[in-house]
Amino acid sequence: MNAASQDLSPEGCRLYLITPPRIDIPRFRDVLAAALDAGDVACLQLRLKDADKDAIARAAEVLMPVCHARDVAFILNDDARLAHELGCDGAHLGQSDGDHAAARKLLEGRILGITCHASRHLAMTAGEIGADYVAFGAFFPTGTKQTVHTAGTDLLQWWSEMMEIPCVAIGGITAENCAPLVRAGADFLAVVGAVWNHPDGAAAGVRAMNAAIAAA
Ligand SMILES: Cc1ncc(COP(=O)(O)OP(=O)(O)O)c(N)n1
Numbered sequence: 001m002n003a004a005s006q007d008l009s010p011e012g013c014r015l016y017l018i019t020p021p022r023i024d025i026p027r028f029r030d031v032l033a034a035a036l037d038a039g040d041v042a043c044l045q046l047r048l049k050d051a052d053k054d055a056i057a058r059a060a061e062v063l064m065p066v067c068h069a070r071d072v073a074f075i076l077n078d079d080a081r082l083a084h085e086l087g088c089d090g091a092h093l094g095q096s097d098g099d100h101a102a103a104r105k106l107l108e109g110r111i112l113g114i115t116c117h118a119s120r121h122l123a124m125t126a127g128e129i130g131a132d133y134v135a136f137g138a139f140f141p142t143g144t145k146q147t148v149h150t151a152g153t154d155l156l157q158w159w160s161e162m163m164e165i166p167c168v169a170i171g172g173i174t175a176e177n178c179a180p181l182v183r184a185g186a187d188f189l190a191v192v193g194a195v196w197n198h199p200d201g202a203a204a205g206v207r208a209m210n211a212a213i214a215a216a
């Protein structure tokens, strides 16, 4: 994902970073800069699940320039209206995060991603309303979020053979387990823990993920 062009045409699988659910903004700013300097990252999704709009706005004000300085798209989770107001590059919406078609109109020319769990039907519907990407998951158990749905590589393979719209794989993805997802056609791997909880730091997490993607 390119912040300048909003071009989601994939050139091989790329890394999609999602913030930890809670952050200390000044400290995270430096960790993020180091992570983005460590290797290719298509975009960062700001996902602060317990934060109010003011706190999200404060985080976006600090973190969006860090992303844009590195040509990394800045995507807001859950709230298309706020993404529009804050000048984000796009929004990621789940199935309970408002009217997708209205969000598509509001975010014209910007990125709209939609969670489709493990459902071909939800993905087709997301494609019909003009989503820029569909997200499937969870592929593996994850400690970041309680998940209900389980997706398999057959879904990625079916989607990527049928459709031009890029697909994102999410849920418990690590450098150790990601190869089958890349080979099945995932255009982006979305991760939280594999980068921010990497034992050698987030920069090492980005390097490990990119090395695993390249080797897949
Ligand atoms: C890239 C990506 N894929 C899926 C999700 C999950 O979105 P959602 O189902 O709305 O759940 P929350 O993230 O809001 O807890 C995502 N955020 N990003």
Ligand SMILES: Cc1nc(C(=O)O)sc1CCOP(=O)(O)O
Binding pocket: 115, 117, 136, 137, 138, 139, 141, 142, 143, 144, 145, 147, 170, 171, 172, 173, 190, 191, 192, 193, 194
């Ligand atoms: C935010 C999110 N959504 C998921 C879904 O399945 O829709 S799984 C997930 C958590 C991803 O974090 P980690 O990379 O640490 O597993």
Ligand SMILES: [Mg+2]
Binding pocket: 077, 078, 092, 093, 094, 097
């Ligand atoms: Mg959501």
